Amino acid sequence: MLFRLAPGSAVSNLSRVPHATPETRAALKEQFGLDKSRGEQYVIYLKQLAHGNLGISFANSQPVRENLRTAILNTLPMVALGTLFAIIFGTLTGVIAAWRRGTALESGTVTSALAFYSMPTHWLGLMLVILFTGILPTGGMSDEFLIDPSWWTHFKDVLSHMILPSLTLGLVLFGEYTLIVRSAMLETLGEDYILTARAKGLRPWAIVRKHALRNALLPIATLVALSLGYIVAGAILVETVFSWPGVGRAVYDAVLARDYPMLQGAFLFLTVSVVFFNLLADLLYFKLDPRITE
Numbered sequence: 001m002l003f004r005l006a007p008g009s010a011v012s013n014l015s016r017v018p019h020a021t022p023e024t025r026a027a028l029k030e031q032f033g034l035d036k037s038r039g040e041q042y043v044i045y046l047k048q049l050a051h052g053n054l055g056i057s058f059a060n061s062q063p064v065r066e067n068l069r070t071a072i073l074n075t076l077p078m079v080a081l082g083t084l085f086a087i088i089f090g091t092l093t094g095v096i097a098a099w100r101r102g103t104a105l106e107s108g109t110v111t112s113a114l115a116f117y118s119m120p121t122h123w124l125g126l127m128l129v130i131l132f133t134g135i136l137p138t139g140g141m142s143d144e145f146l147i148d149p150s151w152w153t154h155f156k157d158v159l160s161h162m163i164l165p166s167l168t169l170g171l172v173l174f175g176e177y178t179l180i181v182r183s184a185m186l187e188t189l190g191e192d193y194i195l196t197a198r199a200k201g202l203r204p205w206a207i208v209r210k211h212a213l214r215n216a217l218l219p220i221a222t223l224v225a226l227s228l229g230y231i232v233a234g235a236i237l238v239e240t241v242f243s244w245p246g247v248g249r250a251v252y253d254a255v256l257a258r259d260y261p262m263l264q265g266a267f268l269f270l271t272v273s274v275v276f277f278n279l280l281a282d283l284l285y286f287k288l289d290p291r292i293t294e
Contacts, residue, residue: 003263004038010058010258032058045264054268055261059253064265067250072269074141075246078162079235082169087224090174094181098189099208109178117175125168125241137161139243165242169235173227180223184216191215218285225281228273 010032029035033044048055054064090113097109116124129138137143142157149157188194189212197207236248243249247266254262 001038001042003258003260004041006255006258010034010260032056049268054265057254057262058259059257059262064261067262068247068265068269071245071247071250071266074244075235075239075248077158078166078239078244078246079169081162082166083173083224083228085166085170086173086177089170090177091181091220093174094178095185095208095213097178097182098185098212099204101186106182110182113175113178113182115175116171117179119172119175120237121168121172122237122241124171125165125238128164128168129241132164136163138164141245161244165235165238165244168238168241176227177220177223181216181220184219185212188212188216221284222281225277225284228277 026035033041036044045055052065054068056062057064057067060067093109093113097106097113100106132138137160141161142154143161146153146157185208194207194212235244235246236251238244239246239248240252247269250262251266253259254266
């Protein structure tokens with residue numbers, strides 16, 4: 001309903017002529033089912049969805065399912081690379097900040113984490129575009145001028161195009177992961193068993209790795225699982241800035257074209273992603289904290 005209440009007309013975009021004749025508009029409405037009431041359109045959508053049919057895109061007349069499959073396959077590697085970067089460096093800096101509490105190192109780490117966490121994603125992406133123009137590719141997924149490249153050449157080309165959008169996503173998540181890990185580690189380091197481990201003369205790194213970090217994994221794993229569901233939706237701004245042909249860019253283009261079937265399919269995928277990773281987070285609780293099952 002909300003897609004159809006947005007300003008603009010899908011028929012005007014479909015006709016490609018702002019001042020199309022009433023006959024042309026009526027024919028397009030009938031062809032794409034827009035002549036029916038919103039309630040009827042919703043019932044038809046539900047019936048098609050029950051058979052696994054997400055509809056036909058207004059923009060390219062291709063099945064929405066095929067368009068989404070291509071977009072998802074483009075988004076996942078970029079999101080995975082950025083998330084992996086954030087998990088590794090966010091966890092590392094969070095642990096260091098907690099262990100070195102009260103020092104200049106902790107102050108600098110927390111300040112940088114807050115800075116990245118508060119940066120608007122699209123602004124950070126634009127700054128990276130300005131900084132790395134001429135050094136790294138700043139748009140698209142591959143070089144269109146490569147003619148019949150080998151597998152290795154194509155892989156390196158896609159990877160080079162992926163660096164900046166993944167880095168943008170990773171830096172924003174890095175700040176969030178650092179702050180959460182630091183908070184979880186500070187709480188864990190204050191427990192009695194950590195004091196006992198220190199009294200036994202265990203090495204500092206052994207205390208952090210075997211006792212503190214392992215017991216602080218619960219909120220960290222939960223954060224990772226929950227954020228994965230929202231990352232795909234959050235990648236809309238990143239993919240728009242870098243013209244990355246993924247789910248986010250597909251949603252952006254569908255909004256401009258008033259491509260209702262594509263928007264419905266994309267938001268259904270985003271909703272399922274959030275619900276799935278929320279369920280995964282709940283299951284991780286049982287795995288990481290046996291006390292929950294008691």
